[in-house]
Structures are given as structure tokens and as C-alpha cells.
Amino acid sequence: MRTFGKILPALLLASACAHAPAPGAYRASPEPLPAEGSTSFDERDLGASRERAALDAERNAVRRAAELFLDETERVEKYAVLEIGLLKTPQLYVAKRKIVTEGREGASYRVGLRAWVYHDKIAAALRGMNLAGPGASALSAAFAQRAPQDKAFAKGFRDTFSRRSAILIKDYPFASDASLLAGPDSGLLAAASGAGADLLFAASASAAPSGAGLSTGFYPSRSEAYLKVYDVKTGKELLSLSSQANAIDSSEAASFSKALSAAGELLAQDAAGKAERLLKADAPIRLKIIGLGGLEAVERLKTQLQRVDASGVKLESYTDGAAVFTAVPRRPDSQEFASAVLRGDALGLELEAVGPQEVVFSLPR
Known part of the structure; x- marks a missing residue:
């Protein structure tokens, strides 16, 4: 374990990330996510088919980003809320896109692209629907x-x-x-x-x-x-x-x-x-991870954390490579939980600090 003081500036950054920016003050740079989309092929209008498929791919990219901020129960139970909310207008949360593959597949037209999504804006929208943030887990x-x-x-x-x-x-x-x-x-x-x-x-x-x-x-x-x-x-x-x-x-x-x-x-x-x-709920443990290289890395990390003996794993915030997750381990022991995370790690996490309700990791780039 490295000296905690050496990473104090990064920890302060991670702590700042835990608080949402004010509405309209989205500061995080958009980050890319790969996605695919498809639509029925219109032989009379290739351009329209292409655009509809691209919009479907953008919707899937926004969905992927949104699901990072939801635990599995919320993702399943609140899907309809997502559909009538931010997934209805995914273009509002996409800064730009780059089509990588496209073509007709039978009666469909399929597009593969990279979409640069405003993940902080997505998180703010979820908080507005009470699907993310501190109040989301309240009954x-x-x-x-x-x-x-x-x-x-x-x-x-x-x-x-x-x-x-x-x-x-x-x-x-x-x-x-x-x-x-x-x-x-x-x-x-x-x-x-x-x-x-x-x-x-x-x-x-x-x-x-x-x-x-x-x-x-x-x-x-x-x-x-x-x-x-x-x-x-x-x-x-x-x-x-x-x-x-x-x-x-x-x-x-x-x-x-x-x-x-x-x-x-x-x-x-x-x-x-x-x-x-x-109805007393178990207290969640906060995990701060520093040094992540984009939303795909955050997604891989969340998948890895979901394999640990814990429930309610979800992203609270992510900015400039620093992510804050919350999870409710089966046993409320942060040291034991940190050890379990490291045993199941395939990303190269390094343990930096352990507190009563918080564990800090870094990921050397």
C-alpha cells in the first residue's frame, strides 16, 4: 500500500466528483462508448434508414452510460422510466458520433458507431428522475x-x-x-x-x-x-x-x-x-477508484464489482478518470470487502486506503 498522502490531491478530486454539478454546469468532457443500432431498411431512402439506425445506436450508448449509475434492481424496475425520459431524446446527451460500420442485413439496416456521451448530464437527468444520487436508494x-x-x-x-x-x-x-x-x-x-x-x-x-x-x-x-x-x-x-x-x-x-x-x-x-x-437498510460502502481510462473501463470495473458478494453496486460519479461507486456487502466489513475486490480483480487495482465506510483504489495507467 502506498502512502495515503501521496495521492491526497487525487482523493480530493474524487471527493469533489461525488457532488453533482449545478443544472446547466456540466464540466466533464464527453467520453466515447461503442454502440450498435438497427432499423427497418427503406429501399427508397437509404439516408433515412442510416439516420434512424444511427439514432438507435445513440440511444443504446446513452442507455449503457445511464445503467452505470443504476444497480441491477433499479435497472430492471425503472426501465420504463428511462424509456419515457432521457432515452426518448438520446441526441441531447451525445456530443458527437463517428460511424464505424454500416450496411444492410436482410430487411434491416445496421450501424455501428462511437458516441461521445455527456455522462455528467446523464447523471443529472437521472437525479432529476430520482433514479440516481443520494436520494435514489431511499424508499x-x-x-x-x-x-x-x-x-x-x-x-x-x-x-x-x-x-x-x-x-x-x-x-x-x-x-x-x-x-x-x-x-x-x-x-x-x-x-x-x-x-x-x-x-x-x-x-x-x-x-x-x-x-x-x-x-x-x-x-x-x-x-x-x-x-x-x-x-x-x-x-x-x-x-x-x-x-x-x-x-x-x-x-x-x-x-x-x-x-x-x-x-x-x-x-x-x-x-x-x-x-x-x-426496514433498516445496510449501510453502503463507498469505493473510490482513481486512474480509470474512460467509460468502458468504468463499465468493466462495475461488472467486476458485481461479482463480489455485494448488492446495490452502482456508480455515484465519474470525472477525469476518478469514479465513486457504492455497494452493500453481505458483511459490513470494509477491510474484508476490499480484500474480496482485490481477489476478483483483473484490471490491476492497487489498494490505497481503507476506512470504516470507504475504500480507495488506484489503477496505474
């Missing part, structure tokens, strides 16, 4: 509140939960569909699955007077709230919780609102604590 939850719906309860629950949990409550259109909210939880689960949510929060809340208010000028109230948490993929009910709260105010409406907000906050506190313990 997403759909919050569906059955009638009678109350904004105070929903706000109390969501605000409190977001402060106490890494699980992201997102807004999904189906969660406000009156027909779904009036039906069984199975309908909400099916809609949540189609929307790509990881969890479903099915909630209900109500408030009622808890004593006489007209004679005193104050209106006491009591609220009750209920929550069921489902794993969308399996349909399994994970949690069934409830809360109660009391409030008093000079108007009945304000008293109800206070009681419902308090019930939402209490329910969120309980849900956040129990969900975090139940």
Missing part, C-alpha cells in the same frame, strides 16, 4: 388518506414523518382518486405498484366533540387516527398503528383541526420509529 411511500380527508392531519403526519425518517413520502396522482380511496386497500396497492412506490401508507382520521362547549365558550374535541403500512412489492401488511389526541379551542372547527394535527404528529412519530427499525 418511497405513497400517502393515501381515506375520507373524511383533513389537511391538518395530513400536514401533521407528513411534516413530522419527514423530519424523523429517511423514507420519502411522494405525491402520487392515484392517492387522491376518490374511487380508489373508497375501495379496498388492494386497489390502492395495485395503483401504488403501477406508480413505482415502495410503500403504501393507508391512513384515516376523524374528530368529534368530547364535551359541551356552548356554555363555556370553548370546544373540547378528541381525534382518532389509523395507519396501515404495506410493502407494495409483496402486498404484505408491515404495520398497523393508531393514535388519539385531544384539543380545545374557542371554535369547534379550530379544535377539530388541532386534535387532528396532533393525532397526525403522534401517528407519524410512532410510524417513523417502527418503520426505520423494520
Whole structure:
């Protein structure tokens, strides 16, 4: 192992790479990837056939670059999102192309080319779709509140939960569909699955007077709230919780609102604590690799890392030959993980440093 101080400038570079540039501030130079594309051959217009095949090849090059930033589960489950997102307009992420081979193959026309792709722009687009970056691995939850719906309860629950949990409550259109909210939880689960949510929060809340208010000028109230948490993929009910709260105010409406907000906050506190313990994810280990010679080398490295006993291997950033990956090893031991990476190495990696949650390698050029 070489002295860590000797590679400090490179490590600082790698650390900087872990943070995305601001929108529009793409600084990394485009890098080439080989790709092939094909289309149906139009005998009346060779140029159009050639262009369609080249565009298909560009799409495949952009897909290859995008998949570096996704783990295997994300790549499979979020493919449709890629199709309607950046793969719909691949030319926006290609600086230039060079056609290497082309020709007719039966009823098709095939093109092989090298496409110089803006990998940092691709990464930014994926982050915009929550498919890459720090928030991409967070579980997403759909919050569906059955009638009678109350904004105070929903706000109390969501605000409190977001402060106490890494699980992201997102807004999904189906969660406000009156027909779904009036039906069984199975309908909400099916809609949540189609929307790509990881969890479903099915909630209900109500408030009622808890004593006489007209004679005193104050209106006491009591609220009750209920929550069921489902794993969308399996349909399994994970949690069934409830809360109660009391409030008093000079108007009945304000008293109800206070009681419902308090019930939402209490329910969120309980849900956040129990969900975090139940769904606690293993902490990922960061791998910094310095000295890579382009996206093809990054691709080979990722393939090699996927053979190690770890899950969730994906690229977080890549700039000027410095790549940052994250992975969740079966055993949370960074030294053991570093040794496993070296045992399966065919690229010539050299171990530079090992920390509790970070391993640094270099690849001599």
C-alpha cells in the first residue's frame, strides 16, 4: 500500500466528483462508448434508414452510460422510466458520433458507431428522475388518506414523518382518486405498484366533540387516527398503528383541526420509529477508484464489482478518470470487502486506503 498522502490531491478530486454539478454546469468532457443500432431498411431512402439506425445506436450508448449509475434492481424496475425520459431524446446527451460500420442485413439496416456521451448530464437527468444520487436508494411511500380527508392531519403526519425518517413520502396522482380511496386497500396497492412506490401508507382520521362547549365558550374535541403500512412489492401488511389526541379551542372547527394535527404528529412519530427499525437498510460502502481510462473501463470495473458478494453496486460519479461507486456487502466489513475486490480483480487495482465506510483504489495507467 502506498502512502495515503501521496495521492491526497487525487482523493480530493474524487471527493469533489461525488457532488453533482449545478443544472446547466456540466464540466466533464464527453467520453466515447461503442454502440450498435438497427432499423427497418427503406429501399427508397437509404439516408433515412442510416439516420434512424444511427439514432438507435445513440440511444443504446446513452442507455449503457445511464445503467452505470443504476444497480441491477433499479435497472430492471425503472426501465420504463428511462424509456419515457432521457432515452426518448438520446441526441441531447451525445456530443458527437463517428460511424464505424454500416450496411444492410436482410430487411434491416445496421450501424455501428462511437458516441461521445455527456455522462455528467446523464447523471443529472437521472437525479432529476430520482433514479440516481443520494436520494435514489431511499424508499418511497405513497400517502393515501381515506375520507373524511383533513389537511391538518395530513400536514401533521407528513411534516413530522419527514423530519424523523429517511423514507420519502411522494405525491402520487392515484392517492387522491376518490374511487380508489373508497375501495379496498388492494386497489390502492395495485395503483401504488403501477406508480413505482415502495410503500403504501393507508391512513384515516376523524374528530368529534368530547364535551359541551356552548356554555363555556370553548370546544373540547378528541381525534382518532389509523395507519396501515404495506410493502407494495409483496402486498404484505408491515404495520398497523393508531393514535388519539385531544384539543380545545374557542371554535369547534379550530379544535377539530388541532386534535387532528396532533393525532397526525403522534401517528407519524410512532410510524417513523417502527418503520426505520423494520426496514433498516445496510449501510453502503463507498469505493473510490482513481486512474480509470474512460467509460468502458468504468463499465468493466462495475461488472467486476458485481461479482463480489455485494448488492446495490452502482456508480455515484465519474470525472477525469476518478469514479465513486457504492455497494452493500453481505458483511459490513470494509477491510474484508476490499480484500474480496482485490481477489476478483483483473484490471490491476492497487489498494490505497481503507476506512470504516470507504475504500480507495488506484489503477496505474
